[in-house]
Amino acid sequence: MNAVKSRSYITVLLHILLWMLFASILLFYMPLTWNIEVPYQLWIKQSCELVFLIIIFYLNSHILVPKLLLKNKSLGYLLAIVGFAIVGTFMVRYLDDVLNLPLLIVEAFQKIGVNKLPKHNDKLDIFMIMLILLITGISTSVTLIQKWQADKQLREALEKDKIGSELSFLKAQINPHFFFNTLNNIYALxxxxxxxxxxxxxxxxxxxxxxxxxxxxxxxxxxxxxxxxxxxxxxxxxxxxxxxxxxxxxxxxxxxxxxxxxxxxxxxxxxxxxxxxxxxxxxxxxxxxxxxxxxxxxxxxxxxxxxxxxxxxxxxxxxxxxxxxxxxxxxxxxxxxxxxxxxxxxxxxxxxxxxxxxxxxxxxx
CATH class of the missing domain: 3.30.565.10 (Histidine kinase-like ATPase, C-terminal domain)
Known part of the structure; x- marks a missing residue:
């Protein structure tokens, strides 16, 4: 029982560390490397992206992998991942439009003397797609490892029950065999x-x-x-x-x-x-x-x-x-x-x- 609790605590800790890593990348590392006064609207957008990645991770872990991938429905699983990428791209575009981020970013760079920014593909956010693929890959790997461990424990438990049942059966055969001979001896005596x-x-x-x-x-x-x-x-x-x-x-x-x-x-x-x-x-x-x-x-x-x-x-x-x-x-x-x-x-x-x-x-x- 203590071993099971320890594994649960370790799993929760690993999940916390994973999301702290992604949060630090999205909320702090990327914006601060631009060396500009970051508008608060960017923090809102990055926070929404982080929440979206968290939803994808656990949706993939608890629904898509068990219901599709592990049941040999690979095409449906791939379509779901593509759907995540499409939804993520539309979400990024929607947040940019609602928060007016492109204009705010241009103004922030102009304040430090940068007037020409690299062109941004409005139709496809490659970085967001790569993040989605990375998150689904991690989620799938973790889920498959946990499934393998659970199956291994189940096999060991079944083998243990099988051995216990077989030992009880063998012992039940030995004891009557012994008493049969002994009672015959006493009868003769x-x-x-x-x-x-x-x-x-x-x-x-x-x-x-x-x-x-x-x-x-x-x-x-x-x-x-x-x-x-x-x-x-x-x-x-x-x-x-x-x-x-x-x-x-x-x-x-x-x-x-x-x-x-x-x-x-x-x-x-x-x-x-x-x-x-x-x-x-x-x-x-x-x-x-x-x-x-x-x-x-x-x-x-x-x-x-x-x-x-x-x-x-x-x-x-x-x-x-x-x-x-x-x-x-x-x-x-x-x-x-x-x-x-x-x-x-x-x-x-x-x-x-x-x-x-x-x-x-x-x-x-």
Missing amino acids: THVDVEKSRNALHKLSRMMRYLLYDTQAGSTPLSKEVSFIVDYIELMKLRLNDTTQVTFEGPLINNDIQIAPMLFLPYIENAFKHGVSSTSPSVISIDLSMADNVLGMNVRNTVFNENAAIADNYRGIGLSNTKRRLDLLYPGKHTFSAGKTEDTNEFIVHLTLILDDTELHSGRR
Whole structure:
């Protein structure tokens, strides 16, 4: 809002300076360079010309350019400019006749000993026509620049709204995808251990509270996101047997930075979905680290033959949407890689986010 007011003040100041320049030329510079006693009728004429130029400037800016030039009615626009020139010429002749200026100017020069004056074209005032063309040129240029700036701001606002709508849509897709899998896990757990299923429901309700109330602003403290991930991991571990080893390393958080919510979960969810076997040993390793302004995530999980094709494709709904969110939220400020290693038979996801000062200190995007 302050920026808009500042631009408005600057625009008004520029207009004032422009008309002060033209007023000084018409009312002071030209008459005083003649070195005669200027009749007051000349001041009246020059003032009328200045008012006429002001009318042309704003008439062209607010009506002719938007209604004709910007709507590809170039012929009508040129005819209007020619009309201004004709009206200006007739106005100058009329003022000369009414104010009797030619005779007064001759008498003023005769007083200083100049009896022969250069001939003046009574039918065409070249100087007035040049002033009209100059004023319309300035007015048209200013109007086109302002139109370009307004269109640019509108495009940026529409792009921002588009990104916001797309992020909301992607987030809405990710969250139901996560809860669908989690509820299936809890349902399976109710047949094995009722008490553990109750604890799982409690964790799930805490996670839902986080999603409903702490992620609506588009950003969330890293500490809350880490707590959410811990709850998720503990929830998933309830259904695992001893053949799966799960490790998690969280970052040392000195200043609670702000990040986009639900960015890491789809990759962690994918590790649990495809990196667990009921018979073979498996390892899921999750590591979040923070160094200076770079937040990094590494997720490793064992790949089994039955999940190899899925791991190669890597096209789950949550995963593809999260990569799209990265492109929208951190354009040029993130790195992402995902793939299967042949030697260790692991699927590794590596993600880094480069955070700016706003995220590091103010806590808002």
